[in-house]
Amino acid sequence: MDTYFGVLGAIEVRRNGVPVDAGHAVQRRVLAVLLVDAGRAVSVDALVDRVWGDAEPVSGRTKLYGYVSRLRQVLPVEGGAVLGRERSGGYRLDVEPSSVDMHRFRELSGLARREGSDLQAEALWREALGLWRGSAFAGADTSWFNAQRDVLDGEWLAAKLELVDVRLRLAQHDRLVGELLARAAEHPLDERVVGQMILALYRCGRQAEALKEYERARRRLADELGVDPGAQLRRLHERILAADPELGVGRDSAPLAAATATEPAEGAGAVTASVSASVQQLVPRLLPADLVLFVGREYELAETQRLLGGGGPGPVTLLVTGPAGVGKTAFAVRTGHRLAARFPDGQLHADLRGFGDEPAEPFTVLGTFLRALGTVGGSVPAELADRIHLYRTLLAQRQVLVVLDNAASAEQVRDLMPSGGRCATLITSRTTLAEVSGRRIALGVLNSGTGLALLGEMLGPDRINAEPGAARSIVETCGGLPLAVWVAGARLAARPQWPLAKVARALADEQRKLDELAVGHIAVRASLGLTYQGLGPAARRALRMLALLPGPDFAVWAPAALLDVGLSEAEAVLDDLVEVHLVQTGAVSASGIRYQLHDLVRLFAQEHADRALSYGVRTAALGRLLGASLHLADVAADMLSVDFQGIPQRNLVSWRLGQDDTRQLLGDPLAWFGDERQFLIGVAEQALDRAETGPAAGLATALTAFFQVGSHFDDWERLQSRALKAALSGGDARSAAKVHRCLGELTTILDRYPEALHHFEQALLLAEGEGPAYRASATAGLAYVHRLLGQYASAVGHFEAAVELARRRGTSTVSCTRPTVSA
Structure with a gap:
């Protein structure tokens, strides 16, 4: 099995020439780090630092383990690629160096430098440079990746210059002049580039022009650096003035190569060698490889070529829209390759992942684009506005096609669209993107x-x-x-x-x-x-159960509850479904890997669930999911040290995860809630639909502190208002009291004091039989609102009553409103 790994461009894996899904962006970064150090152990700390840099998540190590596990599924069973765990705790990826384009590039470069035959050396250099598909590690924006990219950019430019030396020795100067004039304009302070250019001009019989270009370079070095040309470049100038016959074809074709690599050239060369322009005009080729399996769409392709390839005043924007699965990405890639000649300054491409868990941010995409356009290392601006300005400036005078794939909104593409009149933008989306102005092509089904x-x-x-x-x-x-x-x-x-x-x-x-x-x-x-x-029976049952979940994605604890198993067993059955692509892996969150069901898979699973799951089985499974949600929300709130007294609701929990599993999930309770907020709301609403008012209200109130900390006031009011209505309709006074207490908190925060008084009064009225802790807290809330209204006598009376209740409980402290959270 022939597997090939690429990092000189987008990070990719190909098997027998066919692209292999290597996971989302962070997982590909893990693979790239291991590929750079192929055959050597990389510690976990180093992996985490290189992959995330300053943006390392709290659970970085846990997420890393998940990515490594997924990568083992990507690597071929046969073919020599082995990802192993070292005794030291790190990881090592054993692959043939020649199967990684970066290592192959360096291997070919070494062979070319040692090759005695210029013809063979030229072939080796061309093969080495042909491995590049764009900016190395495209899309990876951490300090480690940026440093690696800078090193590789230097090696790429050195290889280009080495190839020029060989071609000059092979008397190809007449075919090099145009390229060298352009490169010298891009790198006017690089004496090796200037020397190659004037030598090629001289050999083409353009001695006067060669001398003129030398003088221009000399003035620029003096004006910008305050130095004279180095000894090697000055010597070349003297030999051209003297029409030295040794400069003839095949005699001395690379007079500056050695000096650029090793010589300081009387001080001036040392300064010159240390200076590189902040932007080197590169020609980016970021489009994915053209697809082998592509048929039809001839009319749409012709229309696209007419709209984008006419060369009229621009910029031109084309939106390709259609439903999922209609082939928008394949169409965009084929279009880009067909129009490559129309855009000689390159093609930029980004998968915006607009409908996934990790939509690409314009800030990150701009960083990738700027490096692909030649912006060196630290010259990439740190602010979004500065990146936009530099990006549009670089494209103002270029002919570049920008392909923005899988966009979800106008906000995602607006900053990435060039303003240069000779550029064009091709955007694909499942939505119409009505806010984006441009031509549109709607892709339909095939005949x-x-x-x-x-x-x-x-x-x-x-x-x-x-x-x-x-x-x-x-x-x-x-x-x-x-x-x-x-x-x-x-x-x-x-x-x-x-x-x-x-x-x-x-x-x-x-x-x-x-x-x-x-x-x-x-x-x-x-x-x-x-x-x-x-599928086996367990996997079929799991897929049917997954159809019961609310929301588009979920963490492993949810199917664990549905299936009445622990986390590890749930992960195993999910792996079976991921293997056959019925379940997709998404982002790694505070709860671990998140999973997704495609809309069509979800509908398919729902239909099988309707046929196979009895009412009793379905009700029991959803009850376990509700119990797990309530238990985890309660424990997470306790971990925040919330100073809020409510009515105990442990008796409402019908099912819970084991202690170790719970601790694993809730390492960072705020992050956990951030990932699970919509899912938990969906579970509570499902329970209200089933008229399970008690535990549904319990879950709604357990989320109070999280709603407040995150300022999710709309969610807070909508969910708890519905829970209150259900509790009152069902005569569940205890649940109604809890929800009234929490809504009193909310309406106080929102400065709706009359409503707050009503909620606290009803909380006390409906929970008359509850213990002093609850009544002290509710009474203190009532006192706090009276104080805000300036009704100080009433406030004092209620505060005194709250203190007396607290003393009866055995403490002299009470909570008013606004719970205090220690994150």
Whole structure:
């Protein structure tokens, strides 16, 4: 199995020439760090520092372990790539150096320098430089990656100059002049570049122009650095003046190479060697490799070429829109490669991940783009506004295509769109992005002929010709959705012994059962059905249970509760579902790895849950989820040292995680709540829908401190108001008292004092039988509001009553409102 790793551009893995999903951005950074030190152990501390830098999360080590575990699934079982744990606690990735483009580049560079034949050296240098696809470690913006990138940028430029020396010796000066004039304009203080340029001019019979360029360089060095040219460049100038025959073709083609590498050149050269321009005009090539499997879209491609390739006044913006799975990314990549000649100054590309857990921030994308355009190291501005200014300045006079893939909003793309009249922007999105001004192309489903061509590209003509009717049936059942055709074709490609009719019959069955779905979605579900049937009983049950979860993503503790198992067992069954792509891994959060169900997978799982889960099984599972949510929220609030007295609700917890699992999840309770807020609200609302008022109100009140600390006042009021209404309707006085107490806190904070008085009064009235701790706290809240209203006599009376209740409890301190939190 041929696996190739790339860091000279976007961090990528290819297997037999086909891109492999190496995970999201942080996971790819972990891989890149290990690849840089391939064959050597890297400590956990070093990994964490290199991957996150100053942005290291609180649970960095825990997240790192998750990424390493996922990377082991990416690495081939065969092929010599082994990711192992060292006794020292670090990790080591053993791979063939030649399978990593950075190490291969350095290997080829060494061979080229040692090669005696200039023809062979030229071939080696070209091969080495051909490995570069853009800025090294594109998208990775930490101090370690930036330092590595600066080193590699220097090696890249040195390789370009070495290749020029070889080509000059091979008498290719006439083909080099244009390139060298441009490079000298970009690096006017680099004496080696200047020397190569004037030597090429001289050999082309342009002696006067060579002398003029030398004089220009001499004046610039004097004006900007206060120095004269170094000895090597001055010597070359003298030899050109004297028309030295030794400067002829094949005699002395690189007079400055050695000096640039080793000589200080009488002091002046040392200064020159230490100075590099803050921006070197590079030609970025950040587009992903063109896709092998791409058919159709000829009309849309022609229209795109007309809109973007006309060379008229700009800048031009084109938005490519359509539903998920319609092929927007593939279309954008193919368009970029077709228009490469129209944009000679390069192509920039960024996956904005607009609908994922970690949308790309314009600040980070701009950093990547600026480095790809040649901004060196620390010259990348630290402020967003400065990055935007420099980015637009660099593109003002260039012809660059900017591809912004998978955008979610106008805010995500606005700062990344160039203002230069000769540039163009291509944006893809699932939404219309109505706020973005530009031309639009909407991608629809494929017609039957094109869909059949795509299936044929995946399976080969022999299998299509052997069963043409079944092939047409597959494409028609998929409704022309490219993703659907691809999923069906991928399963058949992986199982060459399967007849096409087997998949065609399965798709036909699902079509009859899924009458409420658009035809394109039917094929995806049918293909999911084939995967589902191949699962073991535990994984099938888990997928059905996952359909009960609220919200688009979840942490492992939620399925643990649904399945009535511990965290490790839940992780194992989730791994089975991730393996067959029914569950996707998302960001690593305070609760560990977050998981996602694609919308179509969720709907598919819901339908199987409706058929397979009895009312009793469903109710018990949701009860465990509610119990786990209430238990974790209570423990997290206790960890914050909240000075707030409520009614005990431990008796409401019907299920809880073990102590070790709970401690593992709640290392940082505020971060945990930040990740789980919407999920917990969804669990509480599900319980209210089921009329489980007591524990639902318990969960709603357990979140009070978190709502206050995060200023989530809308969530606070909406959820607890609904819980209060349910408690009052159901005659649950105890729950109503708790919620009134919490809403008293909220309305006090919002300066709605009459409402606050009502809530505290009702809290006392409905909880008359509760202990002194609760009544002391509620009475103190009432006193605090009277004080805010200037009703001091009433305030004093209530405060005295609260103190007396506190003494009966055995303490002289009471909480008013506004709980105090120690984070």
